Amino acid sequence: MDLRQGIGLRRLGTTADEFQQDLLSSLYYRRGTTVESASPRDAYEALALTVRDRLAERRARTAAAHFASNPRWVYYLSAEYLLGAQLEQNLLYSGTGDLASQSLKVLGRTLEEIEDLDVEPGLGNGGLGRLAACLVDAMATRDIPAVGYGIRYDFGIFRQSLEGGAQAERPDDWAFQGNPWEFPAPDDRQTVGFYGHTEPVAGSPTRKSWVPGEIVLGEPSHMLVPGYRTETVNIVRLWRARGSEASFDLSRFAAGQYAEAVQEAVRAENISKVLYPDDSTELGRELRLKQQYFLVSCSLRDIIRRFRLRNEGWDDFAEKTVIQLNDTHPTIAIPELMRLLVDEYELDWDKAWSITRSTFAYTCHTLLPEALETWPVPLFERLLPRHLEIIYLINMFFLREVEARFPGDSDRLRRMSIIGEGSERRVRMAHLAVVGTEAVNGVAELHSKLLRETVLQDFADLWPAKFQNVTNGVSPRRFMKLANPRLSDLITEGLGDDGWLNDLDRLAGLERLAGDASFMERWRAVKRANKVDLAAGDPDSLTDVMIKRFHEYKRQQLKLLHVITMYHRIRANPAGDWVPRTVLFAGKAAPAYHAAKNIIRLINAVGATIAADPVVAPHLTVVFAENYNVTLAERIIPAADLSEQISLAGKEASGTGNMKLALNGAITIGTLDGANIEIRARVGEENFFLFGLDAFQAAEVQISGYHPREHYDRDAELKAAIDAITAGTFGGVGREVADSLLGWDEYLTLADYRSYLDCQEEVERAWRDPDRWTRLSILNTAHSGFFSADRTIADYAARIWRVAPVPVPKDI
Ligand code: Z2T
Structure with missing residues (x-):
């Protein structure tokens, strides 16, 4: 070049x-x-x-x-990106x-x-997609040569509305009026095969030729990803599926068979039609696997094309390329690179395997068993026959390695195999991802530890050095400067300059202002003005927010039991000295996740009952903000006083909303889960409201036999809260929620109820002392600098990618 x-x-x-x-x-x-x-x-x-x-x-x-x-390039492969609105960001960055x-x-x-x-292009579900966006922002800010690859879904995450208090979904045709931020790059389109069969190649024992049964085009376009206070502008390249010219059947069209004439093209275009709206559960649908392979196949060919522009042969490929897999969604990249190297470029297996293994790294984002992707072998075989053969070979060599290290341990072989042999045989994508990569990381300290000690324990025994932690982080530009200009201006004034925006540890300088009366007064005024802007409830009330996807492990139902108990307490003593609260929920439930949707309905029913109650309404407001997305998060987070991070310990891999809220001066009430632990360690125990079982205790309770009814029988307020639901106080809504809590309560909601309520009283004591609260708030911001995505990227760059910044001169 x-x-x-x-x-x-x-x-x-x-x-x-x-x-x-x-x-x-x-x-x-x-x-x-x-x-x-x-x-x-x-x-x-x-x-x-x-x-x-x-x-x-x-x-x-x-x-x-x-x-x-000609540096070592980072390629970030992700099925999801939640980039957020672009105009304001691009104005700032330019x-x-x-x-x-x-x-x-x-x-x-x-x-x-x-x-x-x-x-906003809503091309993601939640934390994982937004993390991808924060990381590409930070890569550009840190001058790392990088490309993010993803899918340009026609329809992003569904638009949520409430109908009669229940979630309704509408399609998100986000680019209906065009998208001025996107550059089409038709010259770089790729062809992708599916189905078909494989044939032996004469004279080669390992090579095969794959004859696909369906061919689809991948058309790329890209969005610009500028760095902050630097010249670098990287890109996110998104692929859109198209039928080839041959997919339009002119003769059928001429015969008036219009639907049949385009059916092949429609089939092709369906691949990038819609984002699967499941956060932390896997459906195992064929189209989803097609999407994954489509992303991977297009991206790998593009990566190789780019490598070829500057290099000859394959010797330097792994040295010049690192491909980060954002969860297992793009893991078929491992057998796909093997297929390209062995079948198409005719490298021998060992050489290809050594290149592949040293090219990839894998980030795991969950511990939930239902979120670990597995695909039925017959489906795999039909859709990607050559890839399955390659996976079998990878597995064979891998199991030989295990056998050599642990001779005769057939149990271990069965546990570690890439192919699970249950009632049906399935390909375990997480196993493939661990076997085919050089580094594996979790997204918070506790999560990485639990990965090593539980789900991936056998792999950690075999390859201890492969396992790392890289704690997540968030973009201070988007979630402080853009979302909260008032606070940002005050911080800049307090610190004397705005260097903190790309050096977030400098927030620690606020510590000395945490006792400064006039600074505290202004800090409070900023929070109040943000609440006035948000216009959800009385700006002088405690704004208590729980904003995240709806999932039983996150325990919105625990927050709801607290709300119902407050309602009972106020009704029993209307003249009491109550702390006025606005409880704000926002978040989407997967459309097929009925238990989560029942919780949404119950929240709205409880909210309506409270709003209609003249005794309680002056003290307590419940708001459900519809269609939570990045744009709405940017409005709610600056107005929050209290950040609800109440998942059952051991279930939330990290959380990133917890970081955004702490940086904006909300105090966390939370369990010892995910990154909460690291937030608490940094802001200080006395500046964090901790409650509940820890991950070890939670596991013990579950092992020794958990009986939610014992808590219900023993705790009169808890009993009253659940009984109110079943008795129809909230219009008869939510009986399924009550049944599941009393019946099995998978996430130990009742076990943590009392501890949570006690902790909320601690919160109210702090709130009643405005100076104390303001100090807590300032200290939370001051000590959360670690949670910048710039730090996360510095960690990946140093410990996983081994890449250095390449600054872009102004005068090149
Ligand atoms: C997701 O958003 C997360 C994990 C997933 O596991 C899938 C999705 Cl779509 C497969 C979240 C985690 O739940 C959250 O704790 C974490 O902060 C976030 O990914 C980013 O790592």
Whole structure:
């Protein structure tokens, strides 16, 4: 690649005049309209293109610098990205916010109204997808040469609304009006095969030729991922499935068989049609496996193409390439790379295996058994026959290695095999991911430890050095600067400069202001103003938020039992000195997850009962905010006083909402689970509300036989809360919730109830002392700098990827 690629590129103007000229050019020449007839949408698109141009110029220089230095590249493979709205972020990262507000005046528009048109691409479910977005942000900020690969779903995560208090789902046609942030790259399209059969290759014992039965095109487009306060602009490349030209049957069309004429194309395009809306459960659907292979096949060929631009042969491939697998979703990349190397590039098996193993690394995001992906062997065999053969070979060599280390331990072989031999044979993707990678990491200290000691214990025995921890982190730009400008300005003033935005440990400097009366007063005023903006409940009430996907292990039902108990207490003593609270829930439930949807319905029924009760309503409000997404999170988090992180210990791998809330000065009430433990260790025990069983105790309770009814019988308030549900106090809604709590209570909700209620009283004691609360809040922010995604990326870069930054010169 020619170093001069970026030279001679016209630098775009940085004055208000020049920006306005470019805005008008975008409007006239790219939107094809005029100032007089420009709609708000035209203004939005013209602005987006003008801002995008500034980043594109940096992107061109980034590409030139990266290709010139031929570095080790990081490829992040993820089935999900929750990038959030792009306009505000790109204004910030290109430093054009003021220019944009100024220039929009010529169109008679304000930036605020234009920002409302910026739709977030909801290409993910929750934590895992948002983590991918925070990590690509931090990779660019840290000048790491990286590409994120994903799927460009036509429909993102469903839009949630409440109908009669129950969750209803509508499709999310996010790009219906176009997406100005995306660059199509049709020249880089790939073809992907499915089904068919394999044939032996004459003269080679290991090579096979795969004759697919279906061919689909993958068309890439990319979104720009700028770094903050640096020149680097990386990309996220998203693949969209298309039928080939041959998939349109002209003769059928001519015969009037319109549906049949396009059926093959429709089948192809269905692959990237919709994001599977399951957080932490696996459905095992054929289309999902197709999506995974589609992502992997397109991305690996693209990675090889990029490697070939700068290198010859295969000797340097692993040295120049690291591919991070975001959970097991892209794990078929391991047999796919083997297939490409052995069958197509004719490398011998051992050489191919050594390249493959040293190219990949795997991040695991769960411990829940139902979230560990396995695929039925017959399905695999039909869809990806050659990959199954390769997996069998990988497994054979692997089990030989185990046998050599642990001779005669057939139990161990059975446990560790990539093929599970239950009532039906299944491919265990997590096992494949551990066997085929150089490093495996969990996403918080406790999670990584439990991985080593439980689900992956046999593998940790065999390869102890392979297992690592990399604690998650979040983008301080998006979740502080953009989401909470008031607090960010105050922090900058307190610290003297805004260097903290890409060096988050500097927040520790706030510690000395935690007792400063005027600073505390202003801190409180910021929180109050954010609550006024959010407009959910009285801004002077304690804003208690539980915002995350709905899942029984996260225990929204525990929060609800607390709400019902508060309701009972207030009714019993209306004149009591109650701490006014607004309890805000937000989150989606997987559409087929009935138990979670019942909890949503019950929350709304309880909320309605409370709102209609003149005795209780002045003290307690329950709000359910519909359609939780990144945009809504950015509004709620700055307004939160109390952060609910109450999962059963040992179940939440990390959590990242917990980090965002702590950074914004919310105090956590939480169990010793996931990253809560690390948050508590950093902010200090006295600044964190801890309750409940720890992971060890929870496991003991479950092993020794758990009887939820014993808690119900013993605790009058708990009994009253559950009885109110069954007695119909909330309109008869939620009986299934009560039945499951009393019947088996898989996540020990009742066991932690009393401890949780006691802890909430501790919370109220702190709240009644505003200075104490404000101090807690400031200290939470001050000591959460570790949870920057920039630190997470520094850890991956040093310990897993072994890559160094490649700064992009301004004058390349
Ligand atoms: C997901 O969001 C998470 C784990 C999954 O396991 C799947 C999805 Cl879609 C397969 C979450 C974890 O539940 C959460 O604890 C963690 O913080 C997040 O991933 C990012 O690591």
